[in-house]
Amino acid sequence: xxxxxxxxxxxxxxxxxxxxxxxxxxxxxxxxxxxxxxxxxxxxxxxxxxxxxxxxxxxxxxxxxxxxxxxxxxxxxxxxxxxxxxxxxxxxxxxxxxxxxxxxxxxxxxxxxxxxxxxxxxxxxxxxxxxxxxxxxxxxxxxxxxxxxxxxxxxxxxxxxxxxxxxxxxxxxxxxxxxxxxxxxxxxxxxxxxxxxxxxxxxxxxxxxxxxxxxxxxxxxxxxxxxxxxxxxxxxxxxxxxxxxxxxxxxxxxxxxxxxxxxxxxxxxxxxxxxxxxxxxxxxxxxxxxxxxxxxxxxxxxxxxxxxxxxxxxxxxxxxxxxxxxxxxxxxxxxxxxxxxxxxxxxxxxxxxxxxxxxxxxxxxxxxxxxxxxxxxxxxxxxxxxxxxxxxxxxxxxxxxxxxxxxxxxxxxxxxxxxxxxxxxxxxxxxxxxxxxxxxxxxxxxxxxxxxxxxxxxxxxxxxxxxxxxx
Amino acid sequence: xxxxxxxxxxxxxxxxxxxxxxxxxxxxxxxxxxxxxxxxxxxxxxxxxxxxxxxxxxxxxxxxxxxxxxxxxxxxxxxxxxxxxxxxxxxxxxxxxxxxxxxxxxxxxxxxxxxxxxxxxxxxxxxxxxxxxxxxxxxxxxxxxxxxxxxxxxxxxxxxxxxxxxxxxxxxxxxxxxxxxxxxxxxxxxxxxxxxxxxxxxxxxxxxxxxxxxxxxxxxxxxxxxxxxxxxxxxxxxxxxxxxxxxxxxxxxxxxxxxxxxxxxxxxxxxxxxxxxxxxxxxxxxxxxxxxxxxxxxxxxxxxxxxxxxxxxxx
Numbered sequence: 076x077x078x079x080x081x082x083x084x085x086x087x088x089x090x091x092x093x094x095x096x097x098x099x100x101x102x103x104x105x106x107x108x109x110x111x112x113x114x115x116x117x118x119x120x121x122x123x124x125x126x127x128x129x130x131x132x133x134x135x136x137x138x139x140x141x142x143x144x145x146x147x148x149x150x151x152x153x154x155x156x157x158x159x160x161x162x163x164x165x166x167x168x169x170x171x172x173x174x175x176x177x178x179x180x181x182x183x184x185x186x187x188x189x190x191x192x193x194x195x196x197x198x199x200x201x202x203x204x205x206x207x208x209x210x211x212x213x214x215x216x217x218x219x220x221x222x223x224x225x226x227x228x229x230x231x232x233x234x235x236x237x238x239x240x241x242x243x244x245x246x247x248x249x250x251x252x253x254x255x256x257x258x259x260x261x262x263x264x265x266x267x268x269x270x271x272x273x274x275x276x277x278x279x280x281x282x283x284x285x286x287x288x289x290x291x292x293x294x295x296x297x298x299x300x301x302x303x304x305x306x307x308x309x310x311x312x313x314x315x316x317x318x319x320x321x322x323x324x325x326x327x328x329x330x331x332x333x334x335x336x337x338x339x340x341x342x343x344x345x346x347x348x349x350x351x352x353x354x355x356x357x358x359x360x361x362x363x364x365x366x367x368x369x370x371x372x373x374x375x376x377x378x379x380x381x382x383x384x385x386x387x388x389x390x391x392x393x394x395x396x397x398x399x400x401x402x403x404x405x406x407x408x409x410x411x412x413x414x415x416x417x418x419x420x421x422x423x424x425x426x427x428x429x430x431x432x433x434x435x436x437x438x439x440x441x442x443x444x445x446x447x448x449x450x451x452x453x454x455x456x457x458x459x460x461x462x463x464x465x466x467x468x469x470x471x472x473x474x475x476x477x478x479x480x481x482x483x484x485x486x487x488x489x490x491x492x493x494x495x496x497x498x499x500x501x502x503x504x505x506x507x508x509x510x511x512x513x514x515x516x517x518x519x520x521x522x523x524x525x526x527x528x529x530x531x532x533x534x535x536x537x538x539x540x541x542x543x544x545x546x
Numbered sequence: 547x548x549x550x551x552x553x554x555x556x557x558x559x560x561x562x563x564x565x566x567x568x569x570x571x572x573x574x575x576x577x578x579x580x581x582x583x584x585x586x587x588x589x590x591x592x593x594x595x596x597x598x599x600x601x602x603x604x605x606x607x608x609x610x611x612x613x614x615x616x617x618x619x620x621x622x623x624x625x626x627x628x629x630x631x632x633x634x635x636x637x638x639x640x641x642x643x644x645x646x647x648x649x650x651x652x653x654x655x656x657x658x659x660x661x662x663x664x665x666x667x668x669x670x671x672x673x674x675x676x677x678x679x680x681x682x683x684x685x686x687x688x689x690x691x692x693x694x695x696x697x698x699x700x701x702x703x704x705x706x707x708x709x710x711x712x713x714x715x716x717x718x719x720x721x722x723x724x725x726x727x728x729x730x731x732x733x734x735x736x737x738x739x740x741x742x743x744x745x746x747x748x749x750x751x752x753x754x755x756x757x758x759x760x761x762x763x764x765x766x767x768x769x770x771x772x773x774x775x776x777x778x779x780x781x782x783x784x785x786x787x788x789x790x791x792x793x794x795x796x797x798x799x800x801x802x803x804x805x806x807x808x809x810x811x812x813x814x815x816x817x818x819x820x821x822x823x824x825x826x827x828x829x830x831x832x833x834x835x836x837x838x839x840x841x842x843x844x845x846x847x848x849x850x851x852x853x854x855x856x857x858x859x860x861x
Contacts, residue, residue: 094568094569094570095568095569096566096567096568096569096572097567097569097572097573125833125834125835125836126834126835127834127835127836128836168704168719168720168722169704170700170703170704171696171703171704171746171747172696172697172703173696173697173747173749175749175751179569180569180749180752182747194724195724197724197726198724198725198726201726201727202726202727202728313566315566315567316566329579329582329583329586330582330585330586332612332613332614332615333615334614334615334616337615337616338614338615338616339609339612339613339614339615339616339617339644339645340616340643340644340645341609341643341644342613342614344643347614352614355614359582359611359612360579360582361575361576361578361579361728363728391613392610392613393609393610393611393613394613394614403567403572403575403576404567404571404575405574405575405576405578405579405582405611407613418586442724454733456729456731457729459583459586511727512727512728515726515727515729516729517726517729517731519731519733523735524710524731524733524734524735525723525731525733526723526724526726526731529724529726
């Protein structure tokens, strides 16, 4: 008994001493759903708001006559943005916010709902481990909810959490919550969310205004036995944990580190062996997927050439030699053979990548006011390579409410559609369904350089087409 | 060659695969990826270096990104002429240690030539924009690394990691490119340039924990020391050539440190007994005030002070 107590005490102490890990999440929903209040509540209750900010918000709350029976501050003001936004009463853009608990540091991409919701949701979700979608308990699942969920499914976000907000305004009614929960799960099933163990769907009743089930579990929802929102965010596995079982090492080469005698003076002063590093040559990049060990066989993929196989002889990071490294580490890799490897090439686990192709089939999330038309010339940025491309055809546009593909020959702002592009040079494209990094690309306007679309690589028609891609 | 490198191994990590990276390692990895992308995709980058902690951390990350090679770009400092002398000294020693080229844009020279006017309140921080844009143009820098962090200010919270600036150096918050996955779009036309913020996602506490972990040297005024100060606008101001007490402002000696380092004329010190980096980490973790709110007169000018300066091309 005594021993157990001591042990668990020691384990608890060790756990809190462990370095925190990073967790990225996004919020999707409109002002009316109480999203700003929820974000404010999370920041406030996790003590991320410092006294001077809180004072300023309290003054503004009082000036604007906020308070009423709560007599408190308007938490939504904590996420108040730019003057241009306050003047127009809208939220222009994704805002990034930071808070931490003992377990994790959080990066929150706070995505506005009303204007350009697809653009913002796609942007926030592209880097998120989880997305919190808000629903007003009085309104239930709306078309916008369906749209958000289908975008998240398309982007393969690992965890989707639906916060049924304003549960206080329906008198903490279990039946209201259960009906909404059933509707959400129904939409999830239609989309295939949670069907393959990658994306999961959680529904939580909350009151952002009063804090129920946001940071602490609420006594006012005794029928809900699940965790509070923050507990969920603290314990969900991050995307890189979920993907760590993948053995498909992928490493797009950013640049070649080859000092040729121009060694860093501080490293030399610290005792770097100048002779040993005279012919140093390594390939710098960030591992996008999987892991690599010294001695591993790898393929170097240079578009337009057959893959070349060699062995990893070193993994360096700023003076340290590593035995192995994993996504998302930035390292420099040394290879046994003196290949001509350059930026734009990819180093991958040997034999796991198919040949580069110039035919690109993709789902495109169109993010620009300039529409996409067949025959248009664009740039495609994939990994560390940018190539010219011709839009050969647009094969349909997704109706986000019904999840059906409709006929279309162009795509406009906030549309999601399917298109076929012909690339000026082949790229090592992979299906986004299985490779969130090497299956993603940008479509760029060659005239002004602006980003036109987020692209998700699909399998070629004729290959096995995954059903989930036809949404 | 590989044999000699293995012998030099200083540290081997055992299980990089089985455990997740710590948040600091993840942030470091992200920053290095960004720095390498910019160097690969731009003709002539430069790194804004003031000797302040954020720029020191950014430069440290750059040395790690290109090891064992030199940092392949110059550093740029906009010198207001009101800098703390020990910070200028630190700047020069750092540049020398890393073998870098230093480009200085001088606010004083612009004032001397009559191209900038001294402000009534005496602060020169907002005057840095013109010399900054001039230095960018003169040197044809097409990408400029900045140490801005999104947790500093609500305008910065909406800043992209790669942020396009027009021919006038202006930031247009309503017309920003969506930033997707880790694919950074830095395409720009002649005359435009890009600001790159590799430590966008770091908080003040992350910065200090990293300084502690990596044993990074900082100017001494970040740590508690005795200094002659006087009270103004609710802050402790250092006594110096450009920072003199007015009538009724009594000079006293206090144990203080700086949380941010800008001009002597607008940066306040905080009372502190944090003499070491470990002390500072504890102090920052327990702080109840934001760093800019506590120490920067320039950000108290109005609610949207940073937003206005950024639109005009400020850091």
